[in-house]
Amino acid sequence: MRWDEYLKKERLPSFWCAGCGYGQVMRSLAMALEKTRAALENTVIVSGIGCWGHVDSWMKPNAFHGIHGRALAFATGIKLASPALNVIVVMGDGDGVTIGGNHFIHACRRNVGLTAVVCNNLNYGMTGGQYSGTTPEDSITSTSRYGHIEQSFDICRLAEAAGAHFIARSISENVVATADCIAEGMKRENFAVIEVMSPCTTHYGRNNNMRKPIEMYRRIKSLAVPVGTAAKLSSEQMEGKFVTGILLDRPGEDYFTRYQNNIKVKAQTAAKEEGT
Amino acid sequence: MNVIEINENRCKGCGLCVGFCPKDVLEMRLPRAPQVIREDLCIGCKQCELKCPDFAITVEVKSHA
Ligand SMILES: Cc1ncc(C[n+]2csc(CCOP(=O)(O)OP(=O)(O)O)c2C)c(N)n1
């Protein structure tokens, strides 16, 4: 199937604001489905709530539209019940690492083979631009009018500390790179996290002096450093910037494999006991 | 010349295509949709097509005559 055949074209345009980066990420997701030759009947997109969570409205694979912050819990159940499915979990930064932060760290640790596409737009888009767990310090949001005073999460570092095996980051405008990251994540048996920096032009952009959508794209691009380049820079040079590319890809047994081995051992022990 | 098509039913007028085009082929003109003003300058890089969040632009690259 060609990438655009994964979209419900007759339902476009989406409800996303003019200039929102999510349409680019939707293209990347569709391209990743083409790259991995994902069959519609074998693919399910699981979402929580938020502007990004609505991506399932314009995509053809099966969808499970859950509740805010809990997408990973539903997805874990789906994958364990039907391990052959491609389970793609779409979450915003609010959904994924703020209200849903506890599910996120435990999903990283548990290593069920899901592909989590976390779109980080630095705030709660859908509800009007309140700060989230990833809002950078000093940012203006609708709940930090004089500048945000909290530290922010780095989603990829959080995932690494929590034990994830595959971690990648991209920016929404690099649609091909994002598609590659998602496709690589889908090919792994391990839990995969792909963070995509995507502009919320309506709230974060306008609140922070980026009046035209293109200005927020330029800002994000100026902060993105490919992983190869970042390795040559000092921590001072990397101050305020973020690394893009595949950041971690380590081998490991996923939950399902371990579970099956566990059952096998149990069966063998039981057989032995019967024999004696 | 390359053929640039803009689907006005999908376009929301965000202006990203104008911003991403390296050759100033497109321009925002009232009421809101971008318009192709210098088709002859188009190098067929497809940045506008790939980066349009609303799937509203397609560029058909013709071989150089
Ligand atoms: C349990 C619960 N709490 C709060 C809300 C309200 N709510 C809906 S979307 C949202 C935040 C969305 O932000 P994010 O996940 O970053 O996605 P975005 O809209 O930015 O894509 C909130 C707080 C809700 N729907 N359910």
Ligand code: SF4
């Ligand atoms: S509110 Fe922000 S995240 Fe939501 S559709 Fe608009 S620009 Fe995108």
Ligand code: SF4
């Ligand atoms: S294909 Fe490239 S040069 Fe041509 S209009 Fe699009 S962005 Fe501009």
